[in-house]
Amino acid sequence: MRARYPSLAGKRVLVTGGGSGIGEGLVEAFVEQGARLAFCDIADEASRALVARLTPGAAHAPLYIGCDLTDMDALRGMMAEAERALGGLDILINNAGNDDRHTIAEVTPDYWDDRVAVNLRHMFFTAQAAVPMMQRAGGGVILNFGSISWHLGLPELVLYQTAKAAIEGLTRSLARDLGRSNIRVNTIVPGNVQTPRQMKWYTPDGEAEIVAAQCLDARIQPADVAALVLFLASDDARVCTGHDYFVDAGWR
């Protein structure tokens, strides 16, 4: 039984990296709320399967736009296509990211640029393109996905954690500059969420270690993250901006 937010029905929403993992849960949750939604991804097969799964019975069928967000021309084309298809934009969810592991010694300047492009740069440029659309609509919401990882200082994730730390600074800066346009900007900070990709990293022992470090005896699901995102995207959160909201079962 999920909460219903009347203010989300008919809203124009874009989710990046919506084809799998947490993004898939976000797409599903917004479609259930009756939002008009587009999502982009590089995972073509999973994304098409998601559209096929959610379209029957949806008030508004989700639209998939194939786009590699590290390609700036593709990003700009995707934003224009979303604007045309939705007739504008009210809510931008900057979810896409990639947490590939690396040691310090392995990092080259090209790899640095690649990791910043996949985890940080696109969040600024999707927001930059979304702002005029939101201003025309009289306001909007931008939610950027950070991570618990750098708060904990996890191993072999230097570049991912550097980007994720920067996202909290990006959020605060955008919230300040866009507040007078009635655009709210917040960071979602997930703990360890049970997605198909995460399940690749963790053994049952590793999973037990995470649960032991959390306050709560629970494994976080994409739907738990979506619940926080829906609230922050809705008008119920009309005075929430410039902050970082954790959904981590109290992981320390």
Ligand SMILES: NC(=O)c1ccc[n+]([C@@H]2O[C@H](COP(=O)([O-])OP(=O)(O)OC[C@H]3O[C@@H](n4cnc5c(N)ncnc54)[C@H](O)[C@@H]3O)[C@@H](O)[C@H]2O)c1
């Ligand atoms: N799962 C977790 O435990 C966890 C924890 C902390 C933070 N996060 C953050 O939450 C967000 C979602 O994570 P997830 O676990 O669902 O990840 P995921 O890897 O399962 O899904 C990410 C999605 O983004 C897409 N994507 C990746 N690179 C892309 C690109 N260049 N262009 C377009 N799409 C691209 C992928 O294809 C995938 O569908 C990320 O920002 C991640 O850093 C996740």
